[in-house]
Each structure stands twice: as C-alpha cells, then as structure tokens.
Amino acid sequence: MECETARNVMMEYLDGKPVDRGALEAHLSRCAECREAWERLARVEQLLREAPTVSAPMGFVGRTLAHLDRKRRIRRAVLGGLVLTTVAVGGGILGLGATVWGLSDLFEALGPLLRATLTLAPRLADVARTLLRSLCLTADALTAWLLLLAGCGLVAAIGANWIWWWVVRRVQAATISHP
Amino acid sequence: MDEALWIQQARAGNVEAFGRLVRAYQTAVYNLAYRMLGNRMEAEDAAQETFLRAFQHLDQYDPDRPFRTWLLSIAAHHCIDRMRRQKLTLPLDSDHRDGGEVDPEEMLIRKEAQEAVQRLLHRLPPTDRAVVILYYWYGESIREIAQTVGLTVSAVKSRLHRARWRMAQGLEIADGV
Known part of the structure; x- marks a missing residue:
C-alpha cells in the first residue's frame, strides 16, 4: 500500500x-x-x-423572548410611524390641492355672477372684478408653491422616518452586542 | 413533545409556543454557536439571533424537514457570516464551565481537553468548522450536512477530510502530541 x-x-x-x-x-x-x-x-x-455539548446559560430562554418582544415592539413602532406619516402627509397634500383648486374654481365661477349683479354700479363691479381676478391669480400662483412645499414635506417625512429606522436598528444592534 | 403544534402556533405569532421551541432547542443552538465562535457572549448573542430569525421566517419552514436541521442551518449560516465579518478575531474563552460536581484533577483534564478542542476548531475556516461541528456534535451524515450548510455531498466530504488533516497538524503544533 x-x-x-x-x-x-x-x-x-x-x-x-x-x-x-x-x-x-x-x-x-x-x-x-x-x-x-x-x-x-x-x-x-x-x-x-x-467533547461535551455545552448547555445554554441560565435564563437564556427568558432573555431570548424578551429580545424578541423588544424587536417586535420596535418594528411595530417604526411601521406605525411610517404609516401615520405617509397618511398624514398624503392626506395633507390631497386636502391642500383640493382646497386651492376648489377656491380657484369658485372665484372663477363667482366672477360673472357678481359682474351681472353689479351692473348698476359699474365702477364697483370693476373693482370687484379686479379684486376677484387678482385673488384667482394669487390662488393659481400659490398652488404650485404649496404643492412644491407639500412635496418637500413628504420627502422630508420619508427621509426622517428612514433615518429614524436606521438609528433604531443601530441602537438595537449595539444593545444586542453589549447587553 | 408536540413540536408540530408549537410550530403551527408560533407561525400564527404565539410567542409562548415559540418559547417552548426555544426551550427545546436552546442547547443544540447554543452549543453550535459556542463551538463555532469559541466565546460565550458571542455564542449567546448568535444563538438569540438564530431564534429571532427563525421566528421571523417560520413561514418558510418546510414541515417535511426536521425542525432541528432547519434551526441548525440558520445558526450555522449566521455564525459563518459573523465569523467572516469579524475576520475570525474573536478571543477564545478559557474558562467555560459545564456545571456538575467533579474533582479538581478531572476538572483540569476536562478544561485542557476543551481548550485543545477549541484551539483545533479555531484553525479551521468558518464553513469547514461548521461541517466538523455538525458531524461530531450532532451526528449528522455527510448528506444532512450538505443540506444544512448548502454544499454538495462531495464538497462536504472533502472539507471534512481537509479539516481533519488541518486539525491533526494543529495538534502537533499546539499540543505536542
């Protein structure tokens, strides 16, 4: 061999x-x-x-379940925060958009009506018309800015949630490594 | 032991049922982690993480497979990842106690043998270490180990043989046998 x-x-x-x-x-x-x-x-x-099988230390089960419970609570808190922020910001954007566009349409619709009722006072009608038109223009101009602002708010909210989630995970990892 | 029922309840989010599974398998998982990492604190951390991952992924568990094999697979992969991240720099514990009343001389012999075993395991790369531990401590066949660590049967066999030679060489250096 x-x-x-x-x-x-x-x-x-x-x-x-x-x-x-x-x-x-x-x-x-x-x-x-x-x-x-x-x-x-x-x-x-x-x-x-x-070589023997090494037993788990005393209290291992309790610590593991407490760890599991902590993790679940953190996950629920983070998810809840995300959902709430998203719903709030999304609802805010929708509400804002509807309000601005609604006002704009209302002013546009009111213009001719007021013009007709104020024929007896043409000068007053002119003033009112000018006022309404400027209000409509202002609302239209504000729409873009408000929408932009709301969009920035949404991005900021998501970003803040993401950073929060990252920090929670880091803290949690540090806690696990050094109980 | 109504393991299937506990698994089913744990899948539905029942932490108490999962606690029974943790109690049943704590030593199996902890021993694997300790033999892999050679350090009690790291072993407890890794064993806890194994159970957390198991709880989160219970829906992926195939009931046709033994639950212990599935759990050990999670533990082995987690320890391998951990060792790679830490680049095998964990200090070895030198004072592990198994409990039980034994006379001091016997204790010393056991302690020396334990330390020798951990030194030998410490010479092996992560996956080879997992193969050796599953073979010697858990009595898994080459085929079962292949499933547990996700390798082919021939790869497991060649890793086991390579590990034996490596440990034999290590024994010569570390223990002068």
Missing part, C-alpha cells in the same frame, strides 16, 4: 466506512510518517468525540 492510498484509507475509516484494516496496519508498521499522521488523527478524533 502506498502512502497516498493509506491516507485515503484513514479518511474512509474515520468516515465509518469498511476498510482493509490489516493492509493499513501493515503499512503503518513500515511507514513512520504515516504512523505519526495516524496517531495525530486518532487523537483529534478522540478529542472531538469526547
């Missing part, structure tokens, strides 16, 4: 497969290098087979 074959046989033997032990022992009695390797392998095998 060659050294390489002998070493393969050693591995097969340690794997629990049937091997020709006689042939291996005959080789080991002739080859000091393989014999030494076999002795070392046998010692490692013995150490590993005899």
